Amino acid sequence: MQPSSHPWRATCAILALSAFFADPPFVAPCARAALVSSFQRSPAKDQSSKIVGFVRDSAGKAIAGAKVWLEDASQKKLAETRSNPDGRYALPPADAGSYRLGASKNGYRPIEPYPIALGGEKIRVVDLTLQPESGANARSNPPDPAKPMELSDEPSFTVAGVTDWSNVGLHGSDSNVRTGETLAKETAALRSKAPEGNSAAAGAGNAHRLAGDAREKAADPVAAVREYAKAVELDPSEENYFAWGAELLLHRGGVATLEVFAKGSNAYPESARMLAGLGAAYYADGEFGKAAERFCAAAGIQPGLPSPYIFLGRMEKASAESFPCALERLARFSSDQPENALANYYYGVVLWKKARKSQNASDFRFAEVHLKKAVEIDPTQAEVYVQLGMLYNARGEKTAALENFEKAIAASPNLAEGHYHLSLAYRQAGSLDKAESEMKKYRELKKNDDAELVKQRKAAQQFVTILNGSKSSAPQ
Secondary structure (H helix, E strand, O other): OOHHHOOHHHHHHHHHHHHHHOOOOOOOOOHHHHHHHHHHHOOOOOOEEEEEEEEEEOOOOEOOOOEEEEEOOOOOEEEEEEOOOOOEEEOOOEEOEEEEEEEEOOOEEOEEEEEEEEOOOOEEEOOEEEEEOOOOOHHHOOOOOOOOOOOOOOOOEEEEEEEOOOOOOOOOOHHHHHHHHHHHHHHHOOOOOOOOOOOHHHHHHHHHHHHHHHHHHOOOHHHHHHHHHHHHHHOOOHHHHHHHHHHHHHOOOOHHHHHHHHHHHHHOOOOHHHHHHHHHHHHHOOOHHHHHHHHHHHHHHOOOOHHHHHHHHHHHHHOOOOOOOHHHHHHHHHHHOOOOHHHHHHHHHHHHHHHHHHOOHHHHHHHHHHHHHHHHHOOOOHHHHHHHHHHHHHOOOHHHHHHHHHHHHHHOOOOHHHHHHHHHHHHHHOOHHHHHHHHHHHHHHHHHHHHHHHHHHHHOOEEEEEEOOOOEOOOO
16 A cells, blocks of 8 residues: 555645644644655646745744745746745745745845756755844855855854763663664765865865865864865865764764754755755754654655665654654655665554554554565564564564564574563563573673663764854763
């Protein structure tokens, strides 16, 4: 069954549209993602795209009454609108082609119209950031159209040093924290080592980026991030932006990470990995809903790239609740890549979460089909067996549950989660000695895992950043 056939989706779309256009708007954290999904699910009658988004200042505060317009290559204005009190705006649909997008508001530096290509997607999300004017001559030096929508001409932060992050305040549960660390590492792995461009600026930027790589390898992240910043200053390429953001993400740069990935994403709106990096930065900052929105949008930009789907799937596994766009996106991942074990696994996870809420037999069956297919493709995926065991437990199939927990341990003997659930299954089956033995193994493995994680965090270094006009963002 395709996701678009579910009748509840029409209701979600109506609620999302109501949230977007309400005046005054009501607070609905999932509305933006649901709105995007609702447009993307609509049957294609033409190749037009609707441009929507938010207008905010660099602190993230909504800007009401900002003028946003679309013009053609000859600078003929085609459509214009103003942001509502929540900062939201929406431009009428435009056919696929090349356009220019601009924005302005009294008291803020305007975003000079810059090129934007529409490819027939149902909805294109473009968030705009306006900077307050600083002085009477602010308008005499508008932003370079070649570098649109930057949060500021210069970074609003300085990396002053590093500290360990073993005792800092982290966002969310232990599962969320571990997931955030995994996302950071996997985002950094998306970097390319190939040099970009043949110009003098590109050559200078490449040199500083490679110097940054060497500094990071030598365990000097402060010097590394400064090299990456210099690379962007000399050549604001997509690769240089991504390297800078990834370095900040690896060392928990906080607001600085969000700023750099936002700049890069605005400058390169067709870069799926840049948007995925922004999502990972939001996740690390505890903004899980915004993270999911970015991962879903990244998957829409480049459907063949697996990383945004995998990042979204990791979020789903770590979260008790599903995110509005996840079901559709992960369904597409599974449909487009049916022989990908992770595609089936993460789609199975979100279906299983849906089944727990609905208690609908067909939902359980669909979840089971995809989870079983995942381990058929890759029998080493111990976590999938755990999910299957939990699903069978929920259906009262205790024998099948126990068998899958045993398979999880066989596939990965050091999986603490597997030993925990196997202990509970043995206890339900009346095998108390086995249950106690598995619980003992679980406690030992969990203790070792926690100790290793503490060791890794002590060895890791978190950036101490200073925001312009603010105190250091170092943890207290």
